[in-house]
Amino acid sequence: MSESAQQIGEKSQVILHFDLKLNDGSAVDSTRVNNKPAKMVMGDGSLTPNFEKCLLGLSVGDKKAFSINANDAFGMPNPDNIYHVDRTKFASDAELKEGMIMGFAQPDGSEVPGIIRSVAGHSVTVDFNHPLAGQDVIFDVEIIDVK
Incomplete structure (x- = not known):
């Protein structure tokens, strides 16, 4: 398989581990707790477009953390x-x-x-605002597989 085929693109099927944390380091969500990686297809709505943008171009084995401000993560409370x-x-x-x-x-x-x-x-x-509305978050990912 060529390297480009393993890079995450707009329609890729992705298996990943992720940790979602607040800036103070407290964990909000993690696939590692039960050691069950998340499976998703880019563009299927499981992640917001701003979270998906972080994944574009990553490859199998990549580990990366992204800081996402509140407006781009879950928005501000309404x-x-x-x-x-x-x-x-x-x-x-x-x-x-x-x-x-x-x-x-x-x-x-x-x-x-x-x-x-x-x-x-x-x-x-x-x-009824998202519980993380108004919070900056850290999206820490590890790419397990890309198809």
Whole structure:
């Protein structure tokens, strides 16, 4: 196989290990925890375009870390994505705590994660921004295979 065939291009199938960390070094996500590398096809939507750009041109065996600013990673928090929900909309036995992430059913049957920001009386503040919105991240990758 020629070297160029092993370089990641726009339609490549890629198997990689990655660590996603905050600038303080705390781990957010990692494929190494369970030693299960991620499998993806470039352009399939598993990674945002800005994360995919980091991978273009890398080859099997490459290890590289990329610093991605908040705007290019998960965007900035949008105040329109924060809702005040009446406590009665939750199961009566649901234990709601600040910081917990819950799934909220959408009309189409899909689920969207929301972070409970506060519980005050009958009002529950739910943040539907990505949990990493507003955070700069480090995307640390190791390319296992490219097809």
